[in-house]
Amino acid sequence: MTPSQPIDPHALDHHHVKGLAHHFDDMDQQHEAATLGMWAFLATEVLFFGGALAGYAVYRSRYGDAFAAASHHLYLWIGVINTAVLLTSSFMMALAVNAAKQGNRKKIVTFLILTILLGLAFLCIKGIEYYLDYREHLVPGNIFEANWHEIFPHIDGAHPGSMMFLRQVQLFLMFYYILTGIHAVHMIVGISVMIVLAVKASRGRYTAEYNSPIDMAGLYWHFVDVVWIFLLPLLYMVQH
Amino acid sequence: MTTVPYSSSLGRETTYLNHSHKIRSWLLTLDHKRIAILYMISITFFFVIGGIAAVLMRLELMTPQGDLVKAETYNKLFTMHGVMMVFFFLIPSIPAVLGNFLIPLMVGAKDLAFPRLNLASWYLFMTGGIFALVALVAGGVDTGWTFYTPYSSNYSNTYVVLTVVGIFINGFSSILTGLNFIVTIHTMRAPGLTWFRLPLFCWSLYATSLIFILGTPVLAITLVLVGVERIFHIGVFDPSLGGDPILFQHLFWFYSHPAVYIMVLPSMGVVSEVITCFSRKRIFGYAFVAFSSVAIAVLGFLVWGHHLFVSGQSIYGGLIFSILSFMVAIPSGVKVFNWTATLYKGSISLQTPMLYVLGFIGLFTIGGLTGLYVASIAVDVHVTDTYFIIAHFHYIMVGGAVMAYMAGIHFWWPKMTGKMYPEWWGRFSALMIFVGFNLTFFPQFILGYLGMPRRYYAYAPEFQALNVLSTAGASILGIGYLLPLLYLLWSLRWGKDAGPNPFRATGLEWKTSSPPPTENFEKTPIVNEEAYAYHRMEMTGDTVATH
Numbered sequence A: 001m002t003p004s005q006p007i008d009p010h011a012l013d014h015h016h017v018k019g020l021a022h023h024f025d026d027m028d029q030q031h032e033a034a035t036l037g038m039w040a041f042l043a044t045e046v047l048f049f050g051g052a053l054a055g056y057a058v059y060r061s062r063y064g065d066a067f068a069a070a071s072h073h074l075y076l077w078i079g080v081i082n083t084a085v086l087l088t089s090s091f092m093m094a095l096a097v098n099a100a101k102q103g104n105r106k107k108i109v110t111f112l113i114l115t116i117l118l119g120l121a122f123l124c125i126k127g128i129e130y131y132l133d134y135r136e137h138l139v140p141g142n143i144f145e146a147n148w149h150e151i152f153p154h155i156d157g158a159h160p161g162s163m164m165f166l167r168q169v170q171l172f173l174m175f176y177y178i179l180t181g182i183h184a185v186h187m188i189v190g191i192s193v194m195i196v197l198a199v200k201a202s203r204g205r206y207t208a209e210y211n212s213p214i215d216m217a218g219l220y221w222h223f224v225d226v227v228w229i230f231l232l233p234l235l236y237m238v239q240h
Numbered sequence B: 001m002t003t004v005p006y007s008s009s010l011g012r013e014t015t016y017l018n019h020s021h022k023i024r025s026w027l028l029t030l031d032h033k034r035i036a037i038l039y040m041i042s043i044t045f046f047f048v049i050g051g052i053a054a055v056l057m058r059l060e061l062m063t064p065q066g067d068l069v070k071a072e073t074y075n076k077l078f079t080m081h082g083v084m085m086v087f088f089f090l091i092p093s094i095p096a097v098l099g100n101f102l103i104p105l106m107v108g109a110k111d112l113a114f115p116r117l118n119l120a121s122w123y124l125f126m127t128g129g130i131f132a133l134v135a136l137v138a139g140g141v142d143t144g145w146t147f148y149t150p151y152s153s154n155y156s157n158t159y160v161v162l163t164v165v166g167i168f169i170n171g172f173s174s175i176l177t178g179l180n181f182i183v184t185i186h187t188m189r190a191p192g193l194t195w196f197r198l199p200l201f202c203w204s205l206y207a208t209s210l211i212f213i214l215g216t217p218v219l220a221i222t223l224v225l226v227g228v229e230r231i232f233h234i235g236v237f238d239p240s241l242g243g244d245p246i247l248f249q250h251l252f253w254f255y256s257h258p259a260v261y262i263m264v265l266p267s268m269g270v271v272s273e274v275i276t277c278f279s280r281k282r283i284f285g286y287a288f289v290a291f292s293s294v295a296i297a298v299l300g301f302l303v304w305g306h307h308l309f310v311s312g313q314s315i316y317g318g319l320i321f322s323i324l325s326f327m328v329a330i331p332s333g334v335k336v337f338n339w340t341a342t343l344y345k346g347s348i349s350l351q352t353p354m355l356y357v358l359g360f361i362g363l364f365t366i367g368g369l370t371g372l373y374v375a376s377i378a379v380d381v382h383v384t385d386t387y388f389i390i391a392h393f394h395y396i397m398v399g400g401a402v403m404a405y406m407a408g409i410h411f412w413w414p415k416m417t418g419k420m421y422p423e424w425w426g427r428f429s430a431l432m433i434f435v436g437f438n439l440t441f442f443p444q445f446i447l448g449y450l451g452m453p454r455r456y457y458a459y460a461p462e463f464q465a466l467n468v469l470s471t472a473g474a475s476i477l478g479i480g481y482l483l484p485l486l487y488l489l490w491s492l493r494w495g496k497d498a499g500p501n502p503f504r505a506t507g508l509e510w511k512t513s514s515p516p517p518t519e520n521f522e523k524t525p526i527v528n529e530e531a532y533a534y535h536r537m538e539m540t541g542d543t544v545a546t547h
Helices: A027-062 A064-072 A076-102 A105-135 A142-151 A160-202 A212-236 B023-027 B032-060 B071-107 B115-138 B151-155 B160-187 B200-232 B245-277 B286-300 B315-343 B352-375 B377-383 B387-417 B423-450 B461-494 B534-540
Strands: none
Touching: A027 A064, A027 A160, A027 A212, A027 B160, A027 B200, A027 B245, A064 A160, A076 A105, A076 A212, A105 A160, A105 A212, A142 A160, A160 A212, A160 B200, B023 B032, B032 B071, B032 B115, B032 B387, B032 B461, B071 B115, B071 B160, B071 B200, B071 B245, B071 B387, B115 B160, B151 B200, B160 B200, B200 B245, B200 B286, B245 B286, B245 B315, B245 B352, B245 B387, B286 B315, B315 B352, B315 B377, B352 B377, B352 B387, B352 B423, B387 B423, B387 B461, B423 B461
């Protein structure tokens, strides 16, 4: 038999500890669980983006010319500016996490707001870019089908290979919208979470002892950043 | 010596079941035990829907001509059967019901690491299920549960998108459940509960959870791509639009083959718990059984290509996937031999859970060995898309996973409800399920080998005799499933009180009262012993009193 010795119940009485959920024994255990949970979640995310990137890899290796031609029409300079914006946002996040470790309420709030603002700036710039893409008919489907000769004036529509080429271009555009779209959804989720965290932080919820949520949001935000660093060369720089 | 106090089962003490009876206290509960019950009720509902589809299919197949339903209806029936049974019953079955209930108890914790996430998983599951049900009521889907492109993405005129959205949402329920289990097992074990003292059920669910979090997202993104292709007519998978349908099959099976191990790994965990208890012996080769679960999960990710032997995959690809598929037999064989060795010289008692488990071992062995047939490229070319495949995977999914689910439900029913099920009826229906199952599916091996293709509502007249046998078996199987539903419900009111440990089993879940209190243990237990110390229990005669 497994003896289960009674232990002092007062040793388990931790309800006075701020931020500690009832089913954890102590802060360390809770923080460890949160960290492992976030890393496991990020592993899931890697596979989520990985599925789409596997499809991208197959088609890029097969339709390299069309992918390069289509990629050439994207706004690389906007992509580069956005990369800078997002990296700076990630830096602010790192400062927020650092401030949380010190339990500095004012700094946490400031840096979270800066992170959020830079994230929003990224989304605005991305939105403008989508609009410019749309204006150039870089949208797979009917819009592209009706206007492709403006984008590729040198292509002869009567040539048998050209229809295939145009479909491959649309395949690239589809991956462009899917990958950047899913990335943007992740940004929106992250920003929403950080707004909640900023409000809670301003009310003094986070201390030097209890700051796991900010730490976890930081991990997530850096992950979203890393995804973008992969997307930039894969989408904008095929030809470069 | 056990010193944990448990109150007498007079129904006076507060348990997780009776601390509140308000509907709100169930729908907003954060208690892993209540969430397990929510799952149990919901998956039983989906099982019934999938079962009705199966009944209609078997009735149609009584005669060679298509007479009961139209061909289109038949296509929708087998699709609905597959979608409901795979995504909404088998995958959540043991993990979401028994895993949710037992993992915190087995590791000596008060709850899973993330209780709110756990409740969110159930809501995601139900939302996904409602999408699939709406698709069913609106007119159904006819693509088969595999959604092969380009039929699913550009040609089928049925509710593909709605169903796919349902499965997509349901996938996140799996992911979050898996994440919760992994973190709980890592960080919330009671003092003294080392990895190698964990019950093997925890090991097998840990392996299952790895597949949940690493496989499911790939299915999710694949279904997104199918939806995009279908809605916007962009050629991701449709060759006429420049896409590649084989890519879909690769991505789909990258999840869906490991999904088979999602179904069978938790079953193996149940088997290890039950077989030790009813042989009164420690498990033979604990570490081998534990690591073979992990090995199956890892190897399971490397064998998806055996679904593509006839799809235009390269011959070298086929060869490699064939060899890797054979390798899965090694850890599976390790388990079967270790269970058998556990029986050796044990004092075996054939109570209901044990009957199911013995059934599992036999049927899983047949299902596994026929898996080697279809892992051989030449044989697979002959039997692809025939009833041989149907029979093979039903031996794993029904003969394996469902048998073990039934074993687990009976074994832990006293713990979950505090009541005993009627033993005679339990044994009787276990026997019926075993007989009915074999009568249903064994003829299908022969039918498939003779060349009867799957997914047709009519067939050549010479196949009728075996089909009638199969339908007869299915009706026995159906009654076999109906009986437990009735007597388990009956036992809630009229069953004998179980007491904390009616089967004299080891494991922390048996050290608390039945049903357990909301916080699981009055005091955090301390473990200083291996998982299956039955030999010591038998020697010292030290048992928790049985009722």
